[in-house]
Amino acid sequence: MRKMLIPAAAAALLWSGVSPAVAVTDDGIPYLGTGYLHEFGDDSRDSDNGDGFEVRLGWPLGKYGYDNLSIEGLFHALRRDRDIDGNPDYQRGLMVDLVYDFGLYGWGSDASTKARFKPFVLAGLGVVQEDVRGDEHEHFGINLGGGLLIPLNWHDLAARFEARVLAQDNDDSVQGEDRLIDYRLGLGLQLPLSFLFPTSAPVVPPADECAIAVVDPITGRSDCGLDSDRDGVLDGLDECPATPSGSVVDARGCTLDLGSDADNDGVPNDADRCPETPAGAQVDALGCVVAQTLVLRGVNFENDSAVLTPESREILDGVADSLKSQPNLRVEIGGHTDSIGNDTYNDILSRQRAEAVRQYLIARGVAADRLVAMGYGEFKPIDSNETAEGRAKNRRVEFKLIVE
Template identity: 45%
Template sequence: MRLMQVCAAVAVLWAGSAAAIGPDSYDDIPYFGASYLYELPDSDRDSDNGQGFQLHFGLPLQEQGLPRLTPELTVHSLARKRDVDGKKDYQTAVNLDLIYDLGSLGEGYKFKPYLVGGLGVVQNDVRGNKHERLGVDFGAGLMLPLAPWLDWHGLAARVEARALVSINDDSTENAYPIDYRVTAGLQLPLFFLFPEHHPVVPAAPECELAVVDPDTGRADCSADSDHDSVPDSADQCPGTVQGMAVDSRGCPSAPAAAEAPLLSVQFQENSSQLDAEATKRLDSVASTLQAQANLSLQIIGNADSQGDKSYNLMLSQERADAVRQYLIGKGIDGSRLVTSGRGEFYPVASNASPEGRAENRRVEFKLIVP
């Protein structure tokens, strides 16, 4: 009974930290995992090796500027056969752990090693005598993405090894028994529990005569050529980039535009060359700057986490410079274009998958309004 109360308290504390972060701030989707567990118990336990299961629920902190850290709630339960009579002893534990991602490794197929450690409560049921102890666990593991075969981003196999140290307050017992366990299982992203990560497209308004966008097929009651939600009939600043913050006239909103990121362009791996899709988007940016002579632009280069950090910093700067030169070639005064490279330190997606790394190889824009 006491273990259940402590477990509930740990869960409440963990949930409270999750609520403080807020569901809208997740970069990676929270996940659930289940694993088979095999244990090598401390020699003082006088029992065979244990078997059972382990469950974990994680909440990535990438969006909070901590791309390598994930708080994780872990529960495990196992049984061991006693040497003296062949009957079983049991162990159940709940831990609040912290995962530290060591980054992706490997050529072609990437796997991800990590370190894990935390605190919790351990209940041992030995010959019907239950007692709870403070526990400290630590270890390491590997995340093996299954998306290349199953085409489901975030699904992964997971193997790990941990040591669990129980802290006994009974002088007749081993003060710090150490149990070792190895687990293997699956980790599943919880997309279906967090629908706020999937934007809802509003229904098209009903009207007598709809205007159909030839590119997207969307039907509206009036034309909106630059997709800023201000109809062309009332838009005093046509040609603004889609996603730019505008006021009721369809013109860039000074306070919001200074902070709001515009569309981005992507790059191939280890490259700062602009492809056809990138130049098409940059042509739209150039049109906006030509129409709004009072605006300047901050051009921010980024990279994925492949390779050396210093090289990625240089590559991100080269990408920003390539974009600046293209815009200058389109007639934009270079004094209105400021560049910076941020390397791999500001990802917008997980670097564990090819799709995520492609999103991180990008140049972003921020408007500078006087």
């Protein structure tokens, strides 16, 4: 009966829907883990429960389009003492597992003390070697299980607890038995191999430099030429060189009849070649976005989570439409937090929020290869963290717009 119930329970654990790698961070870095292993052996064996160790190497698959999935290679070795004479038998196994995590969960209102964990499930295949009374033989094995990954807030180190069911097609270890089913508990540590696989922010190409730059003494603007009427069109190209200050001009430097301006970018609809500019973005004389960093005001999340609010989705709908109308733009989405709470937790939360914005824009039709999500935590404030107003400004999502 026991052999039937435990596999059924493991299968039920995996049946949570076809689902969203077990890593503390979501940056795609491979990880190494090791720990203690205790086995509750099959009842048909005449031996004690086993003790041993396991070592795993995992590789997250998010950058290949399979978010929350990892593939892991696992080696385990354990020893059992026989009931009949107290001498040891051994087992070794080499498995390949597919692991799926459900994201970061926790409780507690304060981010610095909040308990956090990542639940996960796994399934895999491999080879098991049994050494019974000095007779070694190998068998096909199947793994099912699940567990929790608990961040320790030090260099992305995490504690890992898991439970597994290992079934073997084995008629050699125990006379009269064709299958053996063992139940294992593991407790250990897991560390991303960041020193071997560093990550970095995308490099933004530098702007073209002038041989001689002309600096406007009033505005401080630097150009590769002179702009006497300060309308944004250099004198050598300006067909209307005495435009009144503040006038909106076309590419020739001549004043435009504003008429209606649907996206409020200062360029009228008739002359606007990019008519769905995000609010607050800087544009050129044709109404198209230029390279810049843009803070998305009003893009907020549910408290202490990466879940977008309904109002934020409305804002991002407009951003998606604008990006689709300007396919020459690439975007780095940067998530930022204030300094309240643990810095490691803030770093993780900022990455998750930036990725939530990226996934929403992809769902709205923006090509995934145009979007990069980066989390900067509390390390790039734009205001003081000593006041409530400053902290509110630091909790933000930024778009770094790169024109190709």
